[in-house]
Amino acid sequence: MNRPFGLFAIIILFMSCSEGDIIETDINFTATPEDCFNGNDFVIYKIDTDTNRSISLNFTSSSFEVNQVPAENASETITLNGTSNVLIYRQFDSAINGEEYFCASIPPSGIIVTEELISENGTATISYTPISGNTFTRTIVVSNVTFKGPGIEIREEVFEFGSYEITTP
Amino acid sequence: MKKAFVFIFLVVTFFSCNDGDIIITSFEFDDVDLQLCNGALENESVFFKINPSNNEAISFDFISSQYNATTVLEEPIIIDLSEGTSSLIYRQFNTSITNDYYCSSIPSSEIVVIEELKAISGIAEIRVIIATEDDEDNIPAEEEDINGNGNLDDDDTDGDGIPNYKDQDDDDDNVLTSVELENGIAGNDDPRDTDGDGTPDYLDTDDDGDGVPTINEDIDGDGSPRNDNTDASEDDDTFNYLDPDTTERNDNVSPDPENTEVLTTFRTIIDISNIIFDGNNENFENDNFSFGFRDVNSRRNLDKTPN
Numbered sequence: 001m002n003r004p005f006g007l008f009a010i011i012i013l014f015m016s017c018s019e020g021d022i023i024e025t026d027i028n029f030t031a032t033p034e035d036c037f038n039g040n041d042f043v044i045y046k047i048d049t050d051t052n053r054s055i056s057l058n059f060t061s062s063s064f065e066v067n068q069v070p071a072e073n074a075s076e077t078i079t080l081n082g083t084s085n086v087l088i089y090r091q092f093d094s095a096i097n098g099e100e101y102f103c104a105s106i107p108p109s110g111i112i113v114t115e116e117l118i119s120e121n122g123t124a125t126i127s128y129t130p131i132s133g134n135t136f137t138r139t140i141v142v143s144n145v146t147f148k149g150p151g152i153e154i155r156e157e158v159f160e161f162g163s164y165e166i167t168t169p
Numbered sequence: 170m171k172k173a174f175v176f177i178f179l180v181v182t183f184f185s186c187n188d189g190d191i192i193i194t195s196f197e198f199d200d201v202d203l204q205l206c207n208g209a210l211e212n213e214s215v216f217f218k219i220n221p222s223n224n225e226a227i228s229f230d231f232i233s234s235q236y237n238a239t240t241v242l243e244e245p246i247i248i249d250l251s252e253g254t255s256s257l258i259y260r261q262f263n264t265s266i267t268n269d270y271y272c273s274s275i276p277s278s279e280i281v282v283i284e285e286l287k288a289i290s291g292i293a294e295i296r297v298i299i300a301t302e303d304d305e306d307n308i309p310a311e312e313e314d315i316n317g318n319g320n321l322d323d324d325d326t327d328g329d330g331i332p333n334y335k336d337q338d339d340d341d342d343n344v345l346t347s348v349e350l351e352n353g354i355a356g357n358d359d360p361r362d363t364d365g366d367g368t369p370d371y372l373d374t375d376d377d378g379d380g381v382p383t384i385n386e387d388i389d390g391d392g393s394p395r396n397d398n399t400d401a402s403e404d405d406d407t408f409n410y411l412d413p414d415t416t417e418r419n420d421n422v423s424p425d426p427e428n429t430e431v432l433t434t435f436r437t438i439i440d441i442s443n444i445i446f447d448g449n450n451e452n453f454e455n456d457n458f459s460f461g462f463r464d465v466n467s468r469r470n471l472d473k474t475p476n
Contacts, residue, residue, distance in 0.1 A: 036209065036274070037209065037274070038207070038208065038209035038272060038273075038274050039207065041273075041274040042274070043274045043275060056275060058274055058275050088275065090278060101276065102274060102275060103209040103274050104209070104276070105206070105208035105209055105210070105213060105215045105230050105271060105272050106215065106228055106230055106256065106258060106271060107270065107271075107273075107276035107277070107280075108276070109260065109282035109285050110282065111276075112281055113278035113279075116278045
């Protein structure tokens with residue numbers, strides 16, 4: 001009688017070790033954003049190379065252009081909708097190369113996403129500040145975002161995505 | 170003793186589920202459609218086939234400014250896979266994939282490549298031909314082989330340079346073939362022959378047999394005989410060109426230079442030869458792979474070149 005009970009206990013122990021971790025995900029990190037596109041699908045992303053994480057703003061637009069500034073430096077707003085427009089946080093098992101990972105016609109193999117949080121709502125505002133000549137700073141701020149993942153929800157009223165320089169042709 | 174043995178057996182069974190290396194000896198993509206998406210780079214195209222039953226896919230990515238799915242290539246495009254910008258990749262996945270796996274701006278977070286073969290050399294040949302062409306006049310192309318010799322291109326009733334199977338108006342009488350067919354007899358699909366002379370209206374330049382060619386019964390000269398009924402009355406709603414009682418004529422009309430639209434099926438055919446994959450894939454049987462073809466339908470206008 002004792003032995004089956006022991007085996008049973010071991011099995012329970014063995015099965016039960018994977019769940020119930022306390023997740024502490026910090027989605028904020030500083031890195032210079034980059035961009036890419038395929039047709040009308042755009043991605044502005046930043047990568048934390050130390051911790052193999054990325055945050056990307058994926059959106060579809062017929063007016064946005066990576067190296068253009070709207071007339072009178074007007075801001076552009078993108079409403080996150082969970083389908084074509086999303087903000088995605090990812091943790092990878094290994095280092096990624098942004099240029100090979102985003103907007104790749106053939107996705108890279110061998111990279112595994114170990115954690116993913118997606119915001120399906122919120123509003124991204126892309127604004128422009130002239131620096132000199134045809135160089136501008138593009139700043140992306142996303143408001144009212146809720147990053148959701150398995151068993152986790154992070155709400156940020158104002159999420160500072162970051163700024164980078166663009167040069168118009 | 171017995172228990173220990175059972176336990177070891179169970180442990181062995183548990184760990185043996187991971188079946189190690191997968192050896193791929195041939196590709197099985199014959200039954201799936203060839204797909205195309207536009208890559209992020211300029212003039213980049215990705216052809217791919219997904220076999221959902223094996224969670225596998227093969228892709229061919231290349232850059233060519235010459236390739237357009239609806240432009241016939243006089244000479245095939247030849248791509249050398251050993252040169253940087255192109256790739257031929259076979260992959261097996263942990264799950265089934267959909268077409269948006271390729272050419273998407275952000276990769277799926279759930280799909281994992283469990284096996285990959287990359288071609289390090291090979292020659293790809295891309296051809297674009299016209300597979301079929303049709304005037305959509307409701308007569309199947311094969312029934313427009315008037316002389317019955319099996320060649321559709323030498324049947325040009327009106328001699329306008331466009332063979333009947335591509336000609337929307339086979340007799341150039343400015344009444345389209347598609348509206349000259351219906352004979353109004355229930356259950357009878359024969360093409361209409363108004364004057365009963367044995368030549369159906371769509372091939373007959375004088376539909377009503379009154380001696381005035383149909384094209385000249387366009388009294389108002391607007392390019393269509395289908396709105397001219399000079400003896401219209403309560404009992405007569407028959408247009409002049411179908412009414413032997415009317416023999417007025419207008420000689421200032423000529424065949425409409427339009428009516429030349431055809432539905433063209435452009436076919437892209439991709440064959441890859443002399444493939445060598447990376448790694449130790451000595452088991453691989455074929456060094457040639459045919460991607461098959463992909464059809465695109467497009468309407469275009471032909472040029473009339475009267476004989």
